Amino acid sequence: MATVWTIIERLIRQQGAAALVTVVSTRGSAPREAGARMVVAPGGAIAGSIGGGTLEWRAIDIARTILADGGSAATLRRSFALGPDLGQCCGGRAEIAIERFGAADLDRVGQYALLEASGGFAAATRFGDSTRPTERRIATGRLTSPPEDCDLVETFGDRRHPVLLFGAGHVGRALILALAPLPFAVTWADSRADAFPELMPENVTAVLESRPAGLVADAPAEALVVIMTHSHALDLDICAAALARNTFPYVGVIGSATKRARFASQLAAAGLGQSAIDRLRCPIGVPGISGKEPPIIAAAVAAELLIMRTRHRAGTTGAQEAVDNFTL
Incomplete structure (x- = not known):
């Protein structure tokens, strides 16, 4: 997806909220790599993919739940053993983060959308959980690996x-x-x-x-x-x-x-x-x-x-x- 934040901004304005699902890390065989993402609308429509199958279906279900529950944590993290937990034959493990964005996040989402549209950007991201929010630090230069206190280097925008x-x-x-x-x-x-x-x-x-x-x-x-x-x-x-x-x-x-x-x-x-x-x-x-x-x-x-x-x-x-x- 070349326009992640533009899609999220539009969904917030039109439907009041949106969720971003990101693959934080993988171990062994997994459907998609760390950094793969999809956006989920309140009604369940999606843009992008984290690999399909049961993992994606479960992620969409969790995203719809936190979108419906405005009082839940803004970010949830879940780790799945793809075989024992989901019945998938990959045999590996995948950790995902599901972030909820609403009207209160429009300013921040709008800034990300502008950066994305102006050529893209990289961020060193520390995904939150039930106790703390997700933190994205915008890169001043090219990033190839996350700093020690971050989970993932994310890239957004059209880098073809x-x-x-x-x-x-x-x-x-x-x-x-x-x-x-x-x-x-x-x-x-x-x-x-x-x-x-x-x-x-x-x-x-x-x-x-x-x-x-x-x-x-x-x-x-x-x-x-x-x-x-x-x-x-x-x-x-x-x-x-x-x-x-x-x-x-x-x-x-x-x-x-x-x-x-x-x-x-x-x-x-x-x-x-x-x-x-x-x-x-x-x-x-x-x-x-x-x-x-x-x-x-x-x-x-x-x-x-x-x-x-x-x-x-x-x-x-x-x-x-x-x-x-x-x-x-």
Whole structure:
């Protein structure tokens, strides 16, 4: 969910209250990771998920109970052994926190919603219980692990991984649809004015560019570059620019092993070093998926981009940074 606090603010204004369910910690096998969350409305409607199944059903039931009981604690914590307590086969343990928000919390929720909408924020969170409220300390910098007195580093807002997609043909259009619900921010480039559809997902920015290779220089260093234009010569031009920059964790070109061999030869003749050429991914997409229909190719490429996003996030985890000494 990219708009947790906006949803909570709207529910308070429309229905008087809302509950936020967060997975605080897990041990062993569990449906979702620490930090997964969902919002529960007084009537039981939900946004987001903590994994489905009995754990989620039980969390919704507890959330509806504390929403109906205005005198109960603002935060409840529950720990479940998923097998013995809930009959789930995961076999692990999950601790959840359920926070109730009402009219008295609108100022604080509104401030969180503004931060969320302005690019997102991180907070070092100490979840409350029946004796004390939840405390969120807003981070001044990037947080990677919670301070000793906190349970969890939470991130809120739209923090999507950049993708630079070249080509608005059949496969490009299919890939855009495959990436629409995923955590990516896509810059979609083509040199043809009539190539783009009239409507496109909200995580996509279309760029009409007569020389698309020029976009490579200004792309974020962590961007995942996917090349599938209508022209092999254009593919090669963009590929050379992307590999020469030597910052992108992924540079992929649609095509066969034969196309890759030809590109490798041409890139070497143009003076590109072997280490750069070795980073070229072609064919693209996770192996083992057969079929050349655009939606099938798109599914395989989307899966590969998710793998690359996960690897990049794991490789860029740095040291913990400071947290402000104030609480909203």
